[in-house]
Amino acid sequence: MRVSIDDVAARAKVSTATVSRALRGLPKVNPATRARVLAVAQEMGYVPSPSATRLATGRTRTVGVLVPFIDRWYFAHALEGIDQELREHGYNLLLFSLGGYRHGQQRRFTEQMVRKQIDALVVLCLGLSSAELGELKLTHVPMISVGGPVEGCHGVHIDDAAAASAATQHLIDLGHRKIAHLSGGINDEKNFVVPTLRSEAFEATLRRAGLQFRPEWNVAGDFTVGEGAAAAARLFELPGERPTAIFCGSDEMALGLMFEAKRRGIRIPEDLSVIGIDDHDFSAPAGLSTMAQQPVQHGLLAAQMLLAELDGKPGAIHEENMPFKLIQRDSTAPPA
Amino acid sequence: MRVSIDDVAARAKVSTATVSRALRGLPKVNPATRARVLAVAQEMGYVPSPSATRLATGRTRTVGVLVPFIDRWYFAHALEGIDQELREHGYNLLLFSLGGYRHGQQRRFTEQMVRKQIDALVVLCLGLSSAELGELKLTHVPMISVGGPVEGCHGVHIDDAAAASAATQHLIDLGHRKIAHLSGGINDEKNFVVPTLRSEAFEATLRRAGLQFRPEWNVAGDFTVGEGAAAAARLFELPGERPTAIFCGSDEMALGLMFEAKRRGIRIPEDLSVIGIDDHDFSAPAGLSTMAQQPVQHGLLAAQMLLAELDGKPGAIHEENMPFKLIQRDSTAPPA
DNA sequence: CTGTTAGCGCGTTCAG
DNA sequence: CTGAACGCGCTAACAG
Numbered sequence: 052m053r054v055s056i057d058d059v060a061a062r063a064k065v066s067t068a069t070v071s072r073a074l075r076g077l078p079k080v081n082p083a084t085r086a087r088v089l090a091v092a093q094e095m096g097y098v099p100s101p102s103a104t105r106l107a108t109g110r111t112r113t114v115g116v117l118v119p120f121i122d123r124w125y126f127a128h129a130l131e132g133i134d135q136e137l138r139e140h141g142y143n144l145l146l147f148s149l150g151g152y153r154h155g156q157q158r159r160f161t162e163q164m165v166r167k168q169i170d171a172l173v174v175l176c177l178g179l180s181s182a183e184l185g186e187l188k189l190t191h192v193p194m195i196s197v198g199g200p201v202e203g204c205h206g207v208h209i210d211d212a213a214a215a216s217a218a219t220q221h222l223i224d225l226g227h228r229k230i231a232h233l234s235g236g237i238n239d240e241k242n243f244v245v246p247t248l249r250s251e252a253f254e255a256t257l258r259r260a261g262l263q264f265r266p267e268w269n270v271a272g273d274f275t276v277g278e279g280a281a282a283a284a285r286l287f288e289l290p291g292e293r294p295t296a297i298f299c300g301s302d303e304m305a306l307g308l309m310f311e312a313k314r315r316g317i318r319i320p321e322d323l324s325v326i327g328i329d330d331h332d333f334s335a336p337a338g339l340s341t342m343a344q345q346p347v348q349h350g351l352l353a354a355q356m357l358l359a360e361l362d363g364k365p366g367a368i369h370e371e372n373m374p375f376k377l378i379q380r381d382s383t384a385p386p387a
Numbered sequence: 388m389r390v391s392i393d394d395v396a397a398r399a400k401v402s403t404a405t406v407s408r409a410l411r412g413l414p415k416v417n418p419a420t421r422a423r424v425l426a427v428a429q430e431m432g433y434v435p436s437p438s439a440t441r442l443a444t445g446r447t448r449t450v451g452v453l454v455p456f457i458d459r460w461y462f463a464h465a466l467e468g469i470d471q472e473l474r475e476h477g478y479n480l481l482l483f484s485l486g487g488y489r490h491g492q493q494r495r496f497t498e499q500m501v502r503k504q505i506d507a508l509v510v511l512c513l514g515l516s517s518a519e520l521g522e523l524k525l526t527h528v529p530m531i532s533v534g535g536p537v538e539g540c541h542g543v544h545i546d547d548a549a550a551a552s553a554a555t556q557h558l559i560d561l562g563h564r565k566i567a568h569l570s571g572g573i574n575d576e577k578n579f580v581v582p583t584l585r586s587e588a589f590e591a592t593l594r595r596a597g598l599q600f601r602p603e604w605n606v607a608g609d610f611t612v613g614e615g616a617a618a619a620a621r622l623f624e625l626p627g628e629r630p631t632a633i634f635c636g637s638d639e640m641a642l643g644l645m646f647e648a649k650r651r652g653i654r655i656p657e658d659l660s661v662i663g664i665d666d667h668d669f670s671a672p673a674g675l676s677t678m679a680q681q682p683v684q685h686g687l688l689a690a691q692m693l694l695a696e697l698d699g700k701p702g703a704i705h706e707e708n709m710p711f712k713l714i715q716r717d718s719t720a721p722p723a
Numbered sequence: 724c725t726g727t728t729a730g731c732g733c734g735t736t737c738a739g
Numbered sequence: 740c741t742g743a744a745c746g747c748g749c750t751a752a753c754a755g
Binding site for chain 1: 434436437438439441442447449456457458459460463464466467470471474479480481482483484486500502503504611612613615616642643646647649650668669671672673674
């Protein structure tokens, strides 16, 4: 059943060292010998034991991915990209989901989980506390963030401020003056800065255009459709003047808002223009204008940088700003 | 930096064997000794090397999860459930994404990937060929399927035929006679039977009610919004009589259809009733009636069964039918 | 080019 | 209750 390297060596009449070298394609092995070893290994169905290899080399050929949730558009797609790249290079992907942005005791992942289990780590859209970051640094595991800047750690992501600003500017360019904002981050931890970056950019862009920033037109969701719809309801029920456009911190919240608008007979874009960020799978079918980003590419690139670093190319891990672009669909138009 | 069991043993003035026993809570260790060892280990920051433990015990404390995609509602949620349960018991989750339902050469995961890397395997909504199944069986790794029946392998999932039948019956009960069907599985592999089960149940339920089954009203998507919308477009452009209701093989496709309907001015539910299966995150905000299932629970239970089996309880892995229930929202109503 | 010899770090008999 | 010694399966020097 379980055939080990010694069995192969015996059968091929060579030493285990030679088998090891032959199988791993190392130089300095007689082609004839290599061929024989390969043949024997093949016919015996030999597969090296990863555990033994790990113990001997100290490398696991495994990359860890730390993620707050997996059931969110950005995370799932970034994961797909990371996985593709890793798999292609024979690396394993060990998934650590925190099941939420919990803090403190709930999140003691650093020690047991990371220790000697992985060669590198991807931190997905997750604000880490400085204590957590410190612990991770101590393990000397190469590390990179994806989807949101993490202080003291390189990462690949879009320029959130620029993207938010461009989205807001699109509304302004269409002629809107009364613009509201549906921001993310209502339940997120302090260290996850993405929602803040987007909100601040929104406000700055408004002011730069000489427009009024109204705090009451600033509602918050948590990046989900459900909370997006709930926040929209709060906004729509505000007395007084109505905004003619709204910038949402994510497409998923924007879609929630659109559902709520439809329920109330608010027409989009006639009564209200809506723009989000992401280019979520639902956005095209729903006709939502958005600032598109490509999480799969983010994941792919991050994994590439990690693998390069592990491959002995120091400095391979660096900050990378990914492209985003406006996709105008049916949800934005000049104000009536 | 790296402190091993020998260091702890030396410092505590005991043998490595005693350290091992003390740390793992085995009986037959003097309480005083245990306390001292624990203290020393603690202060030295000792953490056992997983690689060494694996090699010595032959167990990896890792469960593999095989999944076609991760960026789909069902998979992401089931994964969340699996992860929760695993994490709680100190198990790792090794993710294998196939990035699609590819076949043949593209899918040689069985050997290298599974061999000696995992203690058990979860197969997520993935039809396996009999050859692949055979290979997996040979590894003697406990295995369970989630979300779709896999021949020759126990699993946890809903009764797809029953759920589809109930959804269809809901439309019939409302008084609909002209019912169409948006099925999944257009691009899926033959061995993934879920779409077929649902479609067949739809047809059978129709016939049982004495209603006509019209092949031309049977369009197919691939479980995504995009394809759902595309399929809906094909349906809506058919000449002649229009259906008054439609049963969709998944909520995501149903939502795609709703977007397409809105674009064409087809009112829901006035002109067309729509029901899906899942209770996708978008369904409640969108007001979509559905046959709800709970993938997180599916994943949780599957992981529990696997862990029980690994814990020495043979027969822990068995077939389990999970509940589903009708949630009527705004997308279904009696025909006009 | 190839074989020998040590470890890698821990679990596990088997004596004591 | 505790310790000594061996083995898990493979890689990495170091000879030859």
